[in-house]
Amino acid sequence: MYQSPISPGRSWYEDSIPDRPTYPSLDGDRSADVVIIGGGFTGLSAAVHLAKSGTDAVLIEAYRFGDGASGRNGGQMGTGQRAWAEEQEAELGLGRARALFDLAEEAKSHLLEFTTTNGIDIDYRAGQMSVAHKPRYVAEYKAHAEIMAERFGYPHLSFMDSAETAERLGSTHYYGGVLDTGTGHIHPLKLLVGTAKAAAAAGARLFEQTRSTGISSRNGKVVVETPNGTITADKGLIAVNAYGGDLEPVSAAHVMPIGSFIGATPPLPADTPVLPGGEAVDDSRFVVRYFRKSADNRLLFGGREIYGVKDPKDIHIHIRRQITEIYPALKDVELTHGWGGYVGITLPRRPFVREVLPNVISAGGYSGHGVMLSNFVGKLYAETVAGNRDRLKLFEELNVPAFPGGRRFRSPLLFLALSWYALRDRI
Numbered sequence: 323m324y325q326s327p328i329s330p331g332r333s334w335y336e337d338s339i340p341d342r343p344t345y346p347s348l349d350g351d352r353s354a355d356v357v358i359i360g361g362g363f364t365g366l367s368a369a370v371h372l373a374k375s376g377t378d379a380v381l382i383e384a385y386r387f388g389d390g391a392s393g394r395n396g397g398q399m400g401t402g403q404r405a406w407a408e409e410q411e412a413e414l415g416l417g418r419a420r421a422l423f424d425l426a427e428e429a430k431s432h433l434l435e436f437t438t439t440n441g442i443d444i445d446y447r448a449g450q451m452s453v454a455h456k457p458r459y460v461a462e463y464k465a466h467a468e469i470m471a472e473r474f475g476y477p478h479l480s481f482m483d484s485a486e487t488a489e490r491l492g493s494t495h496y497y498g499g500v501l502d503t504g505t506g507h508i509h510p511l512k513l514l515v516g517t518a519k520a521a522a523a524a525g526a527r528l529f530e531q532t533r534s535t536g537i538s539s540r541n542g543k544v545v546v547e548t549p550n551g552t553i554t555a556d557k558g559l560i561a562v563n564a565y566g567g568d569l570e571p572v573s574a575a576h577v578m579p580i581g582s583f584i585g586a587t588p589p590l591p592a593d594t595p596v597l598p599g600g601e602a603v604d605d606s607r608f609v610v611r612y613f614r615k616s617a618d619n620r621l622l623f624g625g626r627e628i629y630g631v632k633d634p635k636d637i638h639i640h641i642r643r644q645i646t647e648i649y650p651a652l653k654d655v656e657l658t659h660g661w662g663g664y665v666g667i668t669l670p671r672r673p674f675v676r677e678v679l680p681n682v683i684s685a686g687g688y689s690g691h692g693v694m695l696s697n698f699v700g701k702l703y704a705e706t707v708a709g710n711r712d713r714l715k716l717f718e719e720l721n722v723p724a725f726p727g728g729r730r731f732r733s734p735l736l737f738l739a740l741s742w743y744a745l746r747d748r749i
């Protein structure tokens with residue numbers, strides 16, 4: 323059984339997918355119109371859209387498609403960008419905030435259309451709740467629902483008081499929140515595998531187990547080195563997000579990997595009080611908890627942690643403790659799976675999209691909001707290659723500063739900052 327070498331544990335997703343084709347590794351030199359590094363949602367979505375528009379694309383992935391964040395995440399699509407629309411408005415003005423929100427709405431409908439057009443079953447289930455773990459956040463959620471309807475034309479968000487929240491969650495742990503009926507949650511690995519198949523069917527040349535050891539721009543060409551061959555192309559897309567290491571310094575300075583972990587329970591009884599409506603949930607903690615039920619009624623429960631967890635047993639312990647705080651009745655339920663991955667975050671929690679070398683665009687840093695955005699950024703990249711950069715520009719123009727401290731010192735600095743926020747979650 324294949325176990326991703328970059329996850330500290332096997333995911334329930336890997337065990338619930340019927341067919342995960344493998345792709346060859348690169349052996350020999352290639353030339354192409356576009357070279358893509360990274361086989362997650364960003365890279366594979368770009369490959370599909372490029373290939374469908376007749377562009378010759380070569381994509382390489384260091385491990386297997388979906389071994390990065392895309393195959394192992396919480397599956398929550400969300401609405402808008404990671405930062406709330408009103409926060410964007412305060413900084414960017416209503417016009418730009420609205421443009422970013424509308425783009426994210428398009429990302430959402432694009433994802434659902436894309437899966438329908440390409441016959442990909444993603445176990446889509448509607449409904450998402452964001453809930454307050456402290457009474458002081460309840461008023462913010464109420465105001466948020468009103469602002470979204472009035473200023474951003476989004477009618478699907480409704481405020482929930484503590485009684486409704488308790489009923490919908492099957493838990494009295496939270497104080498209120500919002501219900502979003504205009505979004506939902508999915509099986510991410512099914513989407514990822516389906517996207518790879520669609521890319522291959524459209525004619526993209528896909529390679530797994532092929533790590534790029536360097537990318538450069540030389541004499542008007544983009545050159546990507548791998549251990550067994552060089553790819554030369556007119557344009558390049560770096561889609562390595564939190565997993566890029568030292569591949570390219572500008573991306574590395576702006577996108578920071580943060581570990582996040584998920585545990586799966588066995589299927590719960592059909593009449594379980596846990597999430598009777600089947601919505602996904604995220605909470606107001608800075609070190610956010612996110613959970614939902616799978617198509618076969620398991621509770622998939624995620625929590626970000628500020629320290630690295632390498633041993634799957636530790637994931638089980640941490641996640642079970644968090645589940646029990648919210649659902650004490652599940653205290654004796656053993657988890658069947660525990661796994662983890664890296665979320666790519668940026669300082670202002672906005673996507674990082676930038677031309678980092680001549681004709682090379684880097685995209686990532688969706689800050690925990692990439693399920694719909696990364697797929698859409700792949701499409702916008704293909705639009706850019708076809709000559710229309712207007713919409714990708716909306717992301718490129720966002721102010722995303724580098725993390726202070728450089729590659730060496732930013733982790734300790736972030737650790738301190740996260741520790742402070744984690745402490746604040748508790749008081």
Ligand SMILES: Cc1cc2nc3c(=O)[nH]c(=O)nc-3n(C[C@H](O)[C@H](O)[C@H](O)COP(=O)(O)OP(=O)(O)OC[C@H]3O[C@@H](n4cnc5c(N)ncnc54)[C@H](O)[C@@H]3O)c2cc1C
Nearest residue numbers: 360362363364384390391392395396398534663691692693
């Ligand atoms: C545990 C977890 C839970 C999450 N939950 C949610 C959620 O509920 N909702 C949400 O919206 N987002 C969530 N996210 C974030 C979301 O998964 C990501 O934003 C999204 O998958 C990013 O896709 P990507 O293609 O940009 O990156 P990835 O999927 O990480 O793909 C990058 C790929 O690049 C490859 N790579 C790296 N370096 C090289 C190299 N040198 N050569 C070749 N290949 C290379 C990696 O192996 C990897 O496969 C979560 C992430 C994690 C880890």
